Amino acid sequence: MSGTEQIRRFIPAWARHAMVGTAGFLLLLGLFQWDVMHELDARLATRLQAGNAAFSKDIVLVDVPKGGGIPEFRARLGGMLQGMTTQPGNLPRTVGLDMWFEAETPGHERVLAGITALQDQKVPVIGAVNIYKENRDGLDADYDKRHIMAVYGRMDGVGHNAINNPSSSDAWAFYVPCPGGQWPMAMAVLLAGQQGMCDREDGAERRIPLGEPLLQSPTHQVLGFDQVCPFGWRQYGGECLSSQPQLRNRIVVVGRFADDPSPYAGRPGPEIIAWAVNDLLGLGGRSMLNNAAMHLLLALLTSGVALLFFVGLLRFFRRWRLNPSRIALVAGGVALLLPVGLISLARLLGHDFSQILLPVLTLLLTLALATHYQGTIALGAEQARKALLDMDFAAYDVFVSYRHSHRDWVEGTLKPMLEAIRRVDGRTLSLFFDSEGIYSGNSWANRLGRVIHESRVFLAILTPDYFEPNAQGRKVCEWEMEQALQRHAENAMTILPVFHAGYDPEQNTPSKLPHLRPIQGSSSTAPNWAEKARERILDALDKEK
Structure with missing residues (x-):
């Protein structure tokens, strides 16, 4: 048995179809850009673009100025993260790091220490990782080589911080990122019917900035980390805080505002990362959308x-x-x-x-x-x-009717004898041997009746049990004989009975059937019965011409 046959035998067809469908589904997932699955919904995107977004008070944005080199910046960042753990009653719910830890850059050990300190206090830390190729829309399979994976691997999760946003403030049912040459994105634009939403050049990256109302919020939602201040914190662009900011059970997003300039005039940064306002930062259960x-x-x-x-x-x-x-x-x-x-x-x-x-x-x-x-x-x-x-039009020369308890004799003696018969033109006989398989189902009589109807000679191997019911209680052989007698009465079929295995026509033939004349003698053991049978069959077939 081949491998394909084994699969078809042991795995149902519906299961094979389901596996093929699932594989096709996953293949299509790979053809769509990552951000199609993780975009903000259209309403939030348009509100952000309009500059009047009011985020939940649970979100706190923290600016860590760069100043000095990379090691110095990361030292300040690590110190700030560790400083959040000094007050157990003022721990944030989640900390998100909106910054890139580029591979082969120094000073990440302090950041690792800060992440570990927060996690020891059961505060999850989420990072931003850029999975796109530089200045292109396609995914970068080697993005891990461009990041310090020791840092990202220590975090509780990572997400991407770019949000493709529309150029219109109208809401729509299908959110469509601008196509980057791949046919799925072009298909999405076509189906949505909103080509005007995609006005950026291929490879250009759109980001959603924060508006003035959020930056000027009096609720300490936008802070700056400054070691000069007594408590290390100041209102963004303002004075030092006179006390520790309230971080308890809030979502803290840390970044460098100066590195996130807004492409829109009059709207200073920073950019808001996508997972800062969705379920990745622990805002509850994962959203269905x-x-x-x-x-x-x-x-x-x-x-x-x-x-x-x-x-x-x-x-x-x-x-x-x-x-x-x-x-x-x-x-x-x-x-x-x-x-x-x-x-x-x-x-x-x-x-x-x-x-x-x-x-x-x-x-x-x-x-x-x-x-x-x-x-x-x-x-x-x-x-x-x-x-x-x-079945309707197949005309068999000989229909062989027999009890299957005598199958060995039929297949070993009778069948070879019939297959050896040749007509005048040299053709062999077309033979039909009824089998147990044809009796399955409710339409066996219709199927078997069609075959008898189209056969020319009915060769009945009469045995003592020929007219007895089978294991299913059906008198199939008797029914076959009745069908053949009807055809014989119409001069459309020749019936040739053969007595076999001690069949006694007086004792074994039902009274409702006429006397059945044997071909020769009282038994198939007669010396010349096979020759007589061959002659009678050929004579009957010649009459049918």
Whole structure:
């Protein structure tokens, strides 16, 4: 047995289809840029762009000025992180580091010490890592070589800090990052119908800045770390604080504001990192709209429901069944309507659905499943039609009826003898030996009746148990004989009985059947029965011409 046959034998067809569909889903995930799965929703993006965003008071932004070289900056950063642990009652909920720890740069040991000190106090630390190629949209498979992985590996998690934002303040159902030459992004733009949202050049990076209201917040949401101040803190751009800032159970995002200039006039930095306002910083359970596993489940479930609708529609439009273009039209329509319904529901609940991934993959997966399903049905129907045609019009020369308890004699003696018979033109006989397999199911009588109807000679191997019921309680051989007698009465079939294994026509033949004349003698053990049988068969076939 080949490997392919073993797979088909031990793995059900539906499981193979599910694995292929899942593999295709994961392949498509790789074709979409990372930020499609982790963008802020459209409403937040447009509010940030408008400059009037009001973040939760749980978020605190901390500016650590660069000053001096990289080792000095990292020493200040590490000292600040360790300083947060000196007051156990004022510990933040989470600390996010919005900065790049470039590979082969010195001074990261103090930062590691600060991260460890926070984690010892059960404060998770999240870092920003750039997984894009320099000044390009594609993912960089070697991004780990450009970062100090000892630092990122010590953190509780990492995220990317670039947010592609639109050029319009209007909300939309499909959030579309600008395409970078890859066909999935171009497809997303086409489906959304909003080419105007993508006005940046390929490779240029858009970021969302903080507006003036947040920077001037009196609630100590934007701070600066300054060792000159008595407590080490000052209001950003203002005076030193007279006491420690309230960090208890707040999210602290640390960065260098000077390194994050705003591309918009009148809006000073810094940029806000995407995970500063989402679930990666511990704002609760993972959001349904930001969870890749949830998207996978939703896509599969939506495709399954769409497929059920598709099958239901085919029950009412049977004339469409074998038309591939109409099948694709129905499946595509159903697959698109369901995600639009989900998006509408999300909008009603206050969410701007920012993922093009679910609708596109739902469409593709449903089309694949529906097309495969319909192809399987069409193939099965065609095979069944051909099988019925073959059974309806296949004219057998000889139908051999026998009890399967005598199969050894039939296959060892009778079958070779019949196969050796040659007609005048040299052709062999077309033979039909009924088997146990044909009795399975509820339509065995129809199938067997068609074969008897199209056969010319009915060769009955009569044995003492020939007219007895089989293991299923069916008197199949008696039924076959009755069908043959009907055909014989119409002069459409010749019946040739052969007595075998001690068959007694007086005792073993049912009274409702006429006396069956043997070919020769009372038993198949007669010396010339085989020759007589051959002659009678050929004579009967000659009469049918």
